[in-house]
Amino acid sequence: MPVSIKALPLLLASLLAWISLNSQATTPEPERQEEIQATDTTSQRQLLQKARLAIQRDDKKQLKQLKALLSDYPLAPYIDYWAIGRYLRQLPLVEVDRFLSHNQNTALGDWMRIRLLKELGRQGRFKTYLKYYQPEKHRRAALRCYHADALSRHGDKEKANQLINELWLVGRSQAEECDPVFARWMRSGGLTQEKSWARHLLALKEDNPELATYIARKMEPPFKRKATLLREVHKSPKLLLNYSRFLQAPEQNRDLILHGLHRLAQKEASIAEEAWRRYSASILFSDSEQAEMLRHLARQFARQDDIHGLLNLTNNQAIRDERSIEWLARQSLRKLDWEQVAYWIDRLPPKRQQRDRWLYWKARSLVELYGNSQSGAASMLYGKAARERSYYGFLAADALGQNYSFVHRPAPITPVEVQKIAQRAGLQRARELQAIGELFHARREWNYATRGMDHGELLAAGKVASAWGWYHKSIQSVLAADYLDDLELRFPLAFADIVQSVSAQVGRQSAPLEPYMIYAVARQESHFSHDAKSSSGALGLMQLLPSTARATARRSGVRYRRSWDLLSPKTNIALGSFYLSTLLHRFDNNRFLAAAAYNAGPTRVAKWLKETRQRLPHDVWIETIPYSETRTYVQNVLAYTVIYAYRSGTKLQLLRANEASSKL
Structure with missing residues (x-):
């Protein structure tokens, strides 16, 4: 007999028992009942697959029988969703309306409405489209374009024109569904030369010259000539150095000059700065234009490693760009110029100076400059940083010889609150979808179910996710709730058996690798999402590229045949850990160099080490890693390693003796 939704919390109780930290309640379900429920759930999943086959065969009789058997199953609404979707081109609106009525405020209801709107738009059923479209929910460009078309034909034409203008004024190509409404708008005279120019400029700002060329074809000769010149400047910004040419009509060329100067600065900031001085002497740019250009110049000087150019700019202009000031502080660190380090930190906004990063470096600079004479001021700054x-x-605590501040405070959520959240239909559907391998839909159901939750509900959802082994959703929930002190949820000991086993195996075959660092890398890479995929093609918990996995598998003896094997936690952790151990071996058992190499590649790390020539202390080397992503990555992995040791009942220093004493 099928399991009812009301009975499911009893099954959850055993999984959530660990949450009852101070509760004396025990799960009333006997083991036999759990076995029966598990068997029934398995049967229901099998029946669900039969229902999908019945839909494909159009076997309405069998489908009706299966629906009756699955009426209390969490995924029962999916049967109607799949069945209606199969015939949606025929627009069975009576069935769709019934489905939308029964599934209001659910993920499935919203997805069905979106599918219906796409079909109505494709078929040009715009009057009906207005009945189903919900402006506050549907923000996809394709649906908005259909909406604009529907309004222009059967609704508020003024509102339609306003919407079309918004859709037009973007620097990228819009969805093809926008083409018909744009064409009708142009034929009716809605596209002015000014609107063509505005989008042409936006396209070039987003470095989309193909779109800009297309837009220019719609311009009349005066605008077309100016657009041609702008594209030439976009391609060759040094054309702006012919000052007399562009200053013949300075106001007319104002936006062209600004765009060209931005482009020029990206290639040669020093030349762009001189050009900016020449043009700003003749053109009265607005305060916002001046501020934006100076900020852009400052960042380009920093990106191009032109410290002299940036210093000259800051001496002549009042630069308030925090990123540029921080870059100058790091450049001073790289030169071990502690006076300049302190100088630039003092020029950061007061609120930014109070961040743990700059508290540490200000204290460090005081110690280097004055030794014990400023120990009181330095200790106070270290003390503030050490609270974090x-x-x-952790660095500040080490400087003071103090214990680390972990501040573990479990989320104040009761088992009753957790069970109440776990019973929600959306979360039950998410769990079942995960169980049958529909991970994409499972994530969507979870995200939909949690998006309107308040602080307490999010924390309870985090507890549920942790109990279900959805560690990435557990982490996501506590971060969304902005509750950062429940270390059990933020730093779960995920896949513990695999991690411990792999750590021991790696130690026997290669450089020793603590389980805490494996946890730390997996936490940083994927938040323990075993099916994570990056834009670069990295896969799984420890985000390995298939090429890296193949090479590591040959050396380690770990079984690996195809890239999808990396979605297996056991395979991914094994290969990722062995690869990490090879990096430790290569970089003399230095964990922060190995972490940097894991993120940026060992070749880049070797290059950075060659550039610094063994003259920088460990903390300065890490702080001045050229890639901000790698810098953050290394710092997080080191800190997370300490936290995972703490979670495992072990006291661990942030840095080993060989790491703390190293010069790089």
Whole structure:
């Protein structure tokens, strides 16, 4: 007999028992009942697959029988969703309306409405489209374009024109569904030369010259000539150095000059700065234009490693760009110029100076400059930083000889609150979808179910996710709730048996690798999402590229045949850990160099080491890693390693003796 939704919390109780930290309640379900429920759930999943086959065969009789058997199953609404979707081109609106009525405020209801709107738009059923479209929910460009078309034909034409203008004024190509409404708008005179120019400029700002060329074809000769010149400047910004040419009509060329100067600065900031001085002497740019250009110049000087150019700019202009000031502070660190380090930190906004990073470095600079004479001021700054559970907090605590501040405070959520959240239909559907391998839909159901939750509900959802082994959703939930002190949820001991086993195996075959660092890398890479995929093609918990996995598998003896094997936690952790151990071996058992190499590649790390020539202390080397992503990555991995040791009942220093004493 099928399991009812009301009975499911009893099954959850055993999985959520660990949450009852101070509760004396025990699960009333006997083991036999759990076995029966598990068997029934398995049967229901099998029946669900039969229902999908019945839909494909159009076997309405069998489908009706299966629906009756699955009426209490969490995924029962999916049967109607799949069945209606199969015939949606025929627009069975009576069935769709019934489905939408029964599934209001659910993920499935919203997805069905979106599918219906796409079909109505494709078929040009715009009057009906207005009945189903919900402006506050449907923000996809394709649906908005259909909406604009529907309004222009059967609704508020003024509102339609306003919407079309918004859709037009973007620097990228819009969805093809926008083409018909744009064409009708142009034929009716809605596209002015000014609107063509505005989009042409936006396209070039987003470095989309193909779209800009297409837009220019719609311009009349005066605008077309100016657009041609703008594209030439976009391609060759040094054309702006012919000052007399562009200053013949300075106001007319204003936006062209600004765009060209931005482009020029990206290639040669020093030349762009001189050009900016020449043009700003003749053109009265607005305060916002001046501020934006100076900020852009400052960042380009920093990106191009032109410290002299940036210093000259800051001497002549009042630069308030925090990123540029921080870059100058790091450049001073790289030169071990502690006076300049302190100088630039003092020029950061007061609120930014109080961040643990800059508290640590200000204290460090005072110690280097004045030794014990400023120990009181330095100790106070170190003390503030040491309150944080972070890389800089741990560094500051080490400087003071103090214990680390972990501040573990479990989320104040009761088992009753957790069970109440776990019973929600959306979360039950998410769990079942995960169980049958529909991971994409499972994530969508979870995200939909949690998006309107308040602080307490999110924390309870985090507990549920942790109990279900959805560690990435557990982490996501506590971050969304902005509750950062429940270390059990933020830093779960995920896949513990695999991690411990792999750590021991790696130690026997290669450089020793603590389980805490494996946890830390997996936490940083994927938040323990075993099916994570990056834009670069990295897969799984420890985000390995298939090429890296193949090479590591040959050396380690780990079984690996195809890229999808990396979605297996056991395979991914084994290969990722062995690869990490090879990096430790290559970089003399230095964990922060190995972490940097894991993120940026060992070749880049070797290059950075060659550039610094063994003259920088460990903390300065890490702080001045050229890639901000790698810098953050290394700092997080070190801090997370300490936190995972703490979670495992072990006291671990942020840095080993060989790491703390190293010069790089």
